[in-house]
Amino acid sequence: MGEAKSGKISLKLLVDRNENKVIFGEAGKDFVDFLFHFLSLPVGTVVKLLSKNKMVGSLGKIYESIEAMNVSYMEPNVDKDEVLSPKVYSSLGGTPLLLGNKSAADDELDGTKVYYRCNRGCAYMSNNMLVRCTACGNKSLGVEIRYIESPENEKAAEIGKGGGYVKELVNYMIMDNLVVKPMSTISSITLLSNVKDMTAVETLEIYIGKNEAVDLLKESFETDKVLTSLFLGIQSSSKLSAHKKRSKKRDY
Template identity: 30%
Template sequence: MASKTFTASIKLLIDQERNTVLLAEARNDFIDILRSLLKLPLGNIGLLFRTNKSLLTSCLDNLNNSIENLSLNSFRTHACKRMLLHPRSIHKDKSVQYFTCNKRGCGLLSYYGTSRCSCGKLMNSEIYLEGMERDGVKDENEGGFCKVESMFFISDDLRVMKGLPGDLIQFLNKLGIKDVNMNAVRELEIGSAEIFNLLSHSLISKTTLTDVFLRKQVTMLVERPLLIGPSTMETTAKDGKTRVKILERKSDRKILYAEANEDFVDLLFSLLTIPLESVLQLVGDSYIIAGSIFNLFNDLNTIFSIAKPKTLQDYSWPKRIFSFLTHPLGSVYEFVTKSKDSKKVVLPPFYSCPNEIPDICSQQPPAYCLVTDTSRVNRRYYLESAINKRGGPLKLLDPKSPEPNTTNSSGYVEKNSLFVITDDLVVKPLSSVSSISLLKEMGVAVDDVEEQVISIGEIEAVGLLRACLCSSSALSDLMKVYV
């Protein structure tokens, strides 16, 4: 994944007369890091942007800050806050840890050392997988796309193509470039800061390479409508369970803030757990971004099939059987065969799946058994796959549930909670004092406030997902559906 010490060499072909980048030439390492960034959950993307002082839309930044600022009492468990601040991805995940209690015989396993066992003890004793196997989906190109060195061409608007000489000539002809003497070649050594800056510019710029490497300008957020009104074939869920009270200023119809319970806040927070490439799949490339990130996403998808949905035809019979036997509770085979429709987005086990976005599901947890190694002087405990073991598999606890015996719980936020949400998605606990303070800060009189209750369906949820990428007024965008 992206490292703070990452460096790569690229060559820029520059139109000196127009001071624009015509093309970049890069090797596997540069393309690999772009691909790895697309696989990161939105929450991790936000943290990387913040660390490297790149462009970050206020909605995404505010959601991350809200989670950090909320007390642990606002979450169902201590693990909930950690899950949201550092969401896992199914594509890595070298950071997976396992914990049991010291009693050992309770039959429970946890991803977090803050969970409580059924015996009442803290599950803070870390235990390791034999052979250091991991839960995440192993990338078919892990460690790089190609075993041999490859070259790629990248256009100013992030179109990616294999680096063949004939393709370069064809590309220059399309641009009307005939005299190559007017062009300069510049070789650059770039690091993580430039990579994250490139990714952030890709959200709003059609001349991404020029803006990042030549103009080096501070990008400004481009405000544009993110939602379209529902058509006759596509309507909002007016009778949905998740309802939000929107408060507007009557004089100019400006959105002031929203009041909502934990269901809506769970939806907002859970958006941070969705990988960037999956966000792009869900929202589509229409009515969203003025930038070039969809060019990058679509071309990498075409070249390397990074977002190709898994079907039965993608797995040979031996591989499917092996997957089922080694992970009987969480295999791709079980997931595909039990689903009538192929899901677009798969999150790690126990990560909330917003009901408002039906194309998201969670993996089933893997099945492991506790093994005792008595051959050593100091007895050692470790985990192995549950297949062919006499004892039953350990039960993996849902880290979001405060009760060890609860299964399939959902939601990160404490039940029966109320929150106030600003237009740019700052989330705070709701109280009468907080509401009055907000009106006071905005200079709004009480008699100039009007309430409207809306229901959240799939269109609204996807619209909020879009807002996390490229908006600073998510609630205003949301209300456009109801105009």
């Protein structure tokens, strides 16, 4: 388990080919961390990732409204780009699979946190250089300030932070509806006991890159059979077409 094939994350699926469905998946820490990170994504980022025209419901229309709104109607301290493309804060640091850019945590360079101060000498500072100065109303904070932690503070912080969300001591079971739990022999046997024909059970290894990551996020909004829909969808359609052809042939 782990990252392979140029940074992609691997996921092993146990598949019932007769029923054409995923029984369950097996993954390591990297996939579970990626999955749990969905909950830390701002709504604006989710809409942007999935494309406003493909969103289920009306969230895409809200995004479209802000995008089309003339800046003259917006409050002077509001930056449309920040609303439509908000910074993502996460214990993971970067989120290369989904975002392909830096997260807010990437402002830490070589152990240094970056802040910004008003170039008019005001006492206020922020980690966002695009906000207005509270004291004088200056449109941006143009003076970069770097806060360097001592080695002792860095070591203390690392003791309490393993990175990501879950530990990598075990593998994790991923259900079709994205329920996640530690891998269990008893749970595996229970799930396999529901399979009518064990000869139809196959293992399928999937490698998830940015495109698959976005598709997975999208499917999680639309179905409770996410893994089957995403990774067996094409096979399911082919199987259905083949079945129709066989049925038609028998009619003659």
